[in-house]
Amino acid sequence: xxxxxxxxxxxxxxxSHPRGWEISEESNDDAITITVTSSGCSFFTLVVMDPPQxxxxxxxxxxxxxxxxxxxxxEYPHFIPAGAPGMHxxxxxxxxxxxxxxxVALHAFRTGERTLMTLVQGPDKExxxxxxxxxxxxxxxxxxxxxxxxxxxxxx
Numbered sequence: 001x002x003x004x005x006x007x008x009x010x011x012x013x014x015x016s017h018p019r020g021w022e023i024s025e026e027s028n029d030d031a032i033t034i035t036v037t038s039s040g041c042s043f044f045t046l047v048v049m050d051p052p053q054x055x056x057x058x059x060x061x062x063x064x065x066x067x068x069x070x071x072x073x074x075e076y077p078h079f080i081p082a083g084a085p086g087m088h089x090x091x092x093x094x095x096x097x098x099x100x101x102x103x104v105a106l107h108a109f110r111t112g113e114r115t116l117m118t119l120v121q122g123p124d125k126e127x128x129x130x131x132x133x134x135x136x137x138x139x140x141x142x143x144x145x146x147x148x149x150x151x152x153x154x155x156x
Contacts, residue, residue: 005136008034011048012144013116017137036137042122042130044137049115055089055108058117062106063091070095078105103127111143 006019011032017023022037032048049058067073078090093104101124108117118141120134127134 008036010034013046013048014140014142015046015137016140017044018133038122038126038130038133040122040126040130042120042126042134044134045119045121046141047117047119049117050113052110052113052115055110055115055117058108058115059089059091059106062117062119063093066093066095066104070097072096078107100125105138107138114143116141116143 004019005016008015008017008023010025011034013034017036018038021039024035024037026033030049030051033045034048035043035045037043063075067075073093073095076092076094078092088107088109090105090107093106095102095104102121103124105120106117108115110116118138120138122130122134
């Protein structure tokens with residue numbers, strides 16, 4: 001799937017995203033949240049935490065929040081490439097909402113001065129078509145300290 005891409009730059013971060021997708025930002029004292037929303041139900045979220053937090057703790061907090069809402073949720077380990085720099089944690093979640101299976105991919109990692117967490121979520125039916133675009137957004141994340149997410153390998 002080829003898309004006309006634009007580049008987001010702000011808060012010491014950059015990433016590519018499909019032109020025309022909606023971008024929103026929220027911030028508080030400890031985090032900045034940037035969300036890129038497709039024309040459907042799928043979205044990509046990047047959370048920048050400063051001061052840094054342990055990536056595993058970040059993922060566990062998010063998993064627990066989802067589990068409170070969707071107690072029947074399934075949780076799976078999510079592949080992290082062996083050469084990925086820094087501390088990493090990742091999970092994949094599946095749950096049913098309104099008779100629709102939804103998948104969430106979570107990845108948190110340290111960049112030295114802060115922790116970045118990406119969340120990709122969408123209904124499975126929609127993800128069949130849009131997943132490559134969401135994965136491309138996640139793979140393109142770069143922090144001003146030169147750290148990028150490395151998702152180049154697959155979990156086979």
